[in-house]
Amino acid sequence: MTTAFGRRPAFMALAATALSTPALAQRARFPDRPMELIVGFAAGGGTDVTARTFARFLEKELGGSVVVNNRPGASGEIGLAYVARARPDGHVLGITNMPGLVTLPIERRTPQFNLNDFEYIANLVADPSAFSVPAASPIKDFADLVARARQAPETITFGSTGVGTDEHLALVLFQAAANVKLVHVPFPGAGPMRTAILGNQVEVGGLNVGEVAASPQGVRMLVQGGAVRSSFAPDVPTFKDAGFDVTMSSERGIVVAKGTPADVVARLREATAKVANDPAFKEQCRIQFTDMDYLEGPAWRDRLEEANGRFRQMWQRQPWSEG
Structure with missing residues (x-):
């Protein structure tokens, strides 16, 4: 319905504004309660240290508290399963550890999660084995x-x-x-x-x-296990230096449950990108002897899919569950 001048009546415009306001307010309020960052390993390891550093910087970007919660066990599967089953609203984050993120669903008959159970925010760092x-x-x-x-x-x-x-x-x-x-x-x-x-x-x-x-x-x-010698340990040879074709690193990134609203995922990606580019965060990673390896969600997911193919081929040739 329009008036003679082709405009909506005032009450209809007000009604439309009222209907859109809750959605806008909901987006503006994220996060509206303390957030959890789940670590699938005991406190004190590299993944835990990265998580606690990231949490402090993410709090500054989002204006809310981020509590690190260690849920160790089953090579990190318990923590990732907790994230996969969390309410998909962005308030429960998980810090992943690759290759476990990819390999656990391959090696277990009844895995508690798979790659499709998450929205991928970004990979942050890499640390050679x-x-x-x-x-x-x-x-x-x-x-x-x-x-x-x-x-x-x-x-x-x-x-x-x-x-x-x-x-x-x-x-x-x-x-x-x-x-x-x-x-x-x-x-x-x-x-x-x-x-x-x-x-x-x-x-x-x-x-x-x-x-x-x-x-x-x-x-x-x-x-x-790096492809080249590490600046943090220049005197330590790589496997390749010793004549063995072995490379392996721990890659640590951030995920949330599948189904998290697109605007919340976008907000988390934006905040994580700011953290990753913050000179103070980079310096903290350097102090912790960890190399930056920032890769935004979609590109990170592509890299994980490629790794998934490689590890599945490896599993077919040489299952590692016992060795």
Whole structure:
């Protein structure tokens, strides 16, 4: 209905405005309560440290509180499953750890989540996998580890943060490349694993480069899984330096539950991009010996899909659930 001048009556315009106001107000209020950032590992590891740093900067961008909540277990699956099942409104975020984000649904008969259960905000950082030993270990260097593993198969213990995690898959790839077999011992996080290394409960541990470089007391890094040597540990060879075609890193990014409204996802992506480009955040990552690897949601999802194909082929050739 229009007037003679072709305009809506005033009451209709007011009604339309009233109908649109709640939606606009709802968008403006996000977040309207404290947010959770879920970490699928025990406190003290690299993923946990990245999460706590990111949370502080995200609070500044969004103007609300972000509480880090550790839900360790099952190589990170418990935490990611919690995020996948959360109310899809953007108030429950998860920090992922690749390759576990991709590999857990591959290796488990009844996975609690899959790649389609999330909206992808952005990847933040990458931290190469590394093999470390107690500082006083009789294992002198990586070549010595290889020699000992060949001389005495299935006697050297290797700690990881769980089946399908980056350090466990680095072990699997190394064992295949070197034709050796170590005894895999999983832990709920890097903190408990470091304690086990320091206590000589395991002979070798799969701590990441940043985890060792940030706290080198009592441990000695033998080799790392980056494509090139790390500026944080320039004297530590890569697997490729030692003649083994192995690369592996922990990639850490942010997700929310599938079905989160598009405007909330966009708000989170915008805020995360600002955090990732904040010089103060970059400096904190440098101080924590972690390389920036920012990649926005859609491009990150594409990279994960490519990794999914590679790991599925690897699983068909060499299932890693037992090794």
